[in-house]
Amino acid sequence: MFLDVSQLRVHYAGRSRPAVDGVSFSLQAGDIGVLIGPSGCGKTTLLRAVAGLERAQAGSISLAQQTVSSVQNHVPAEARRIGMVFQDYALFPHLDVGHNVAFGLTHLKPAARQQRVREVLDLVGLGKVQLRHPHELSGGQQQRVALARALAPEPRLLLLDEPFSNLDVDLRERLAHEVRGILKLAGATALFVTHDQLEAFAIGDRIGVMHEGRLHQWDDAYALYHRPATRFVADFIGHGVFARAHIEQHGNNVVVHTALGDLTDIEECPLPNAYPGGVCDVLLRADDIVHDDAAPVKAQILRKAFRGSEFLYTLKLKTGETVVAHVPSHHDHALGEWIGIRAEVDHVVTFARE
Structure with a gap:
């Protein structure tokens, strides 16, 4: 070096x-x-x-x-x-x-x-x-x-x-x-x-x-x-939030339960015994959240920031948790409106709850 x-x-x-x-x-x-x-x-x-x-x-x-x-x-x-x-x-x-x-x-x-x-x-x-x-x-x-x-x-x-x-x-x-x-x-x-x-x-x-x-x-x-x-580092770099998650082991499979549904790409995810009771926080970036009107999970638009080609939406789930999402700017929804969202997480990143 x-x-x-x-x-x-x-x-x-x-x-x-x-x-x-x-x-x-x-x-x-x-x-x-x-x-x-x-x-x-x-x-x-x-x-x-x-x-x-x-x-x-x-x-x-x-x-x-x-x-x-x-x-x-x-x-x-x-x-x-x-x-x-x-x-x-x-x-x-x-x-x-x-x-x-x-x-x-x-x-x-x-x-x-x-x-x-x-x-x-x-x-x-x-x-x-x-x-x-x-x-x-x-x-x-x-x-x-x-x-x-x-x-x-x-x-x-x-x-x-x-x-x-x-x-x-x-x-x-x-x-x-x-x-x-x-x-x-x-x-x-x-x-x-x-x-x-x-x-x-x-x-x-x-x-x-x-x-x-x-x-x-x-x-x-x-x-x-x-x-x-x-x-x-997770908090300082980029846009994202920490959402409550629960890791469970079912046989040889690990499942991460979140308010947005179960996350499936968990190759790098720690085992449940890494956290007390398997309860932790999962990092959800704005590009992990996809706007999908057909999705069963709905969220209310709290804030929206216009970025030209996209909006940065701050969304509140029915559980009270908030997430952020990049949404193409032709999806111009009103504040207070409920829209469908789903998680597309390429790799699950977890931390101990604070």
Whole structure:
């Protein structure tokens, strides 16, 4: 592994709990990792520790099989060959784009420096703006200049701290796809921090969900959504609810009883003895619930959010439980209306009841 973080702990003086608590994950060369979680979860502190800006109180960080952080050893930030892209881009307003990108290339001779500036500006699609100043560029262009400047010295690892947070919501996901393409073309290894799930899904090969200093799961986007390792991940990623369920064993078969009927695809479902009396919560995503007027189970529409091609309906069952469902937008039902629904769950995910 190119980046390896093992049981890392970072604890600020005066704080009751560590900002980063026993975090372990790895990143292969050329991959893009993303750290996501609510504000204050420790993701930026973790990024700063990888950069060398925070010291480890326990555990270690290795880059290319060299330990750069541990209790005994701390390689300073400037010696780690790590590039950083910040929220505010940190471009120099008095310098044109070319001189901004060349800022970290003072070790090169002038001709080689100019050649490298041209290469990275072409890489980010800004080859024609070298003589412009930052204020003459759009927010998305400024972000790409900051990316070019970080890539210019050919860092071993690139760190990006919420780089799209100052941009319009509509631009963020598109720019995340563009930046992923640029990083892949450059063969860069990167670690990215965001609180936006769509950004994380658009850019990351591996995504880590953090909460209260701990890393709950480090996986690809599909696994985080469909096979969450903890209840927090299940709740944080995507739209869904936890519905009461009862697991029973009938011979060699396991049946999961819910208010929406029995769930049948239970290959990965735990046995009834995993929970007291077999009673648990089952995760039902919005795409697990299908609108079907012929279905025997009816639910009342409590809320509806128009998403263009679909509605996100919040529905109340006769049992009092609520579920959410993605429904094609030509099914425009009124609030308070009762509609038929059924569950189509590809794999049952259960948690202990709270």
